[in-house]
Amino acid sequence: MNTEPLLNFIKATIPHFKLDEQGLLKTAECFEELELEKGEFLVKIGKPSGYFIMLEGYLRAYTFNEEGEEITTYFFPANRVVFEVASFFQGLPSEENIIALTKCKGFYTSFGKLNGIFHAVPEFREFGRAVLVKEFVAYKQRTLSMINKTAEERYAQLIQTNRDIFQYAQLKHIASYLGITDTSLSRVRREFSSK
Amino acid sequence: MNTEPLLNFIKATIPHFKLDEQGLLKTAECFEELELEKGEFLVKIGKPSGYFIMLEGYLRAYTFNEEGEEITTYFFPANRVVFEVASFFQGLPSEENIIALTKCKGFYTSFGKLNGIFHAVPEFREFGRAVLVKEFVAYKQRTLSMINKTAEERYAQLIQTNRDIFQYAQLKHIASYLGITDTSLSRVRREFSSK
DNA sequence: GTCATTTCTTACCAATTGACAAGTTGCTTC
DNA sequence: GAAGCAACTTGTCAATTGGTAAGAAATGAC
Numbered sequence: 001m002n003t004e005p006l007l008n009f010i011k012a013t014i015p016h017f018k019l020d021e022q023g024l025l026k027t028a029e030c031f032e033e034l035e036l037e038k039g040e041f042l043v044k045i046g047k048p049s050g051y052f053i054m055l056e057g058y059l060r061a062y063t064f065n066e067e068g069e070e071i072t073t074y075f076f077p078a079n080r081v082v083f084e085v086a087s088f089f090q091g092l093p094s095e096e097n098i099i100a101l102t103k104c105k106g107f108y109t110s111f112g113k114l115n116g117i118f119h120a121v122p123e124f125r126e127f128g129r130a131v132l133v134k135e136f137v138a139y140k141q142r143t144l145s146m147i148n149k150t151a152e153e154r155y156a157q158l159i160q161t162n163r164d165i166f167q168y169a170q171l172k173h174i175a176s177y178l179g180i181t182d183t184s185l186s187r188v189r190r191e192f193s194s195k
Numbered sequence: 196m197n198t199e200p201l202l203n204f205i206k207a208t209i210p211h212f213k214l215d216e217q218g219l220l221k222t223a224e225c226f227e228e229l230e231l232e233k234g235e236f237l238v239k240i241g242k243p244s245g246y247f248i249m250l251e252g253y254l255r256a257y258t259f260n261e262e263g264e265e266i267t268t269y270f271f272p273a274n275r276v277v278f279e280v281a282s283f284f285q286g287l288p289s290e291e292n293i294i295a296l297t298k299c300k301g302f303y304t305s306f307g308k309l310n311g312i313f314h315a316v317p318e319f320r321e322f323g324r325a326v327l328v329k330e331f332v333a334y335k336q337r338t339l340s341m342i343n344k345t346a347e348e349r350y351a352q353l354i355q356t357n358r359d360i361f362q363y364a365q366l367k368h369i370a371s372y373l374g375i376t377d378t379s380l381s382r383v384r385r386e387f388s389s390k
Numbered sequence: 391g392t393c394a395t396t397t398c399t400t401a402c403c404a405a406t407t408g409a410c411a412a413g414t415t416g417c418t419t420c
Numbered sequence: 421g422a423a424g425c426a427a428c429t430t431g432t433c434a435a436t437t438g439g440t441a442a443g444a445a446a447t448g449a450c
Contacts, residue, residue: 001350006251057275059434063339065343071342071343073335073338073339073342079348085328085332085335086328086332086335089324089325089328090328090332110198125320128324129323129324129327130284132324132327132328132331133280133281133284133285133327136280136327136330136331136334137280137281137285139311139334139338140268140280140281140334142267142338142339143334143337143341144258144266144268146338146341146342146374147266147341147371147372147373148260148266148371148374149405150406151407152207152406170426170427170428171428172427172428176342176343177342178342179341179342179343180356180407180408181407181408181409181427182427182429183407183408183409183410183428183429183430184406184407184408185428186428186429186430187406187407187429187430188407189429190429190430264429345436346436347436365396365397365398366397366398366399367397367398375437375438376399376437376438376439377397377399378398378399378400378437378438378439379436379437379438379439380398381398381399381400382399382400382436382437384399385399385400
């Protein structure tokens with residue numbers, strides 16, 4: 001297993017990470033390489049979530065509303081750590097599916113193993129916290145745009161920050177992610193492109 | 196300083212917390228008692244956020260949109276840990292104000308001191324993580340209702356889960372928290388109460 | 391107490407969004 | 421190629437929400 005990309009990712013996340021041989025080895029040991037084909041699930045509803053450092057690919061998280069319709073809760077681009085927080089950290093069955101929109105590559109571990117590294121490699125704890133904080137902050141941002149931006153503004157923002165998504169995800173999924181119907185998104189797109 | 200309520204809160208959060216004299220003392224040492232009068236700020240925009248274990252009271256977090264209008268991002272009831280995550284954990288100036296809606300009581304600490312406890316009292320790290328995860332999960336839930344619930348459903352949900360808020364917060368602030376205008380909330384309330 | 395200010399409600403109209411249905415396009419399967 | 425299916429767009433109408441203004445109610449200053 002070539003662990004260099006994994007360690008690079010960790011170093012990029014926390015510049016303070018020290019590379020003593022011991023810790024480096026222990027850290028790498030706890031991860032396994034994982035590849036997902038398009039359409040494969042990283043997390044399934046009802047099952048526990050793992051912890052996936054994704055270096056290539058795109059993922060979509062979704063759940064179902066009372067009417068049984070899919071609600072897309074998140075899109076994950078590459079170079080993000082992907083996990084369903086309640087399931088992973090609270091040991092609950094996941095309430096979300098996370099599915100590969102493209103072929104995905106990265107490094108995978110479980111809660112038990114991650115805790116093992118936290119215990120054995122103190123510097124690594126900072127990584128765990130930084131990741132949790134980063135994802136939390138991203139979610140706060142998302143909530144904020146839901147409360148104070150119009151559908152069109154949210155669409156424009158998504159195009160700016162995550163244009164690739166439109167290449168891989170279906171518009172109906174982008175619509176539910178933006179909190180509107182696919183019909184509405186279609187209209188928004190027409191008006192937006194006429195500007 | 197009577198640290199019993201503080202330690203009870205920690206124990207309630209993580210039942211595994213061991214009460215060895217040493218760690219107990221060190222933990223308590225890092226907190227100071229804090230009381231806020233109604234209208235006082237816990238966090239101010241531009242300043243760093245602290246970490247407040249609030250045992251009594253209600254707080255409101257808010258920011259401003261491009262038009263300079265207040266947007267309420269969160270209401271904190273008692274028995275929650277209150278902090279602005281990006282500011283506290285990433286050392287950034289806060290982009291939110293957090294203000295007391297009522298008299299508030301609890302225990303306060305800074306990032307440096309909290310890290311000190313994490314270092315000195317390993318069991319306490321679990322508390323820090325549990326708190327972070329809990330707040331993250333709460334925010335995810337909030338985002339989900341913004342995407343797949345109507346304003347009236349969100350209103351009904353807030354009444355059910357947080358009825359007290361209506362006693363302490365202004366309706367215009369509740370409106371922006373729900374992502375609607377105060378005019379709209381007024382209508383929703385009329386229609387809701389006529390059912 | 392009065393006055394002034396803010397908060398909340400209501401009314402009116404405009405803009406946005408949703409629900410439903412029909413039509414187009416593209417893809418898969420046979 | 422034809423048939424079937426899913427994704428996307430468009431149109432129509434209804435429901436929801438926003439913007440503005442006016443008035444009622446509550447609050448605070450004096």
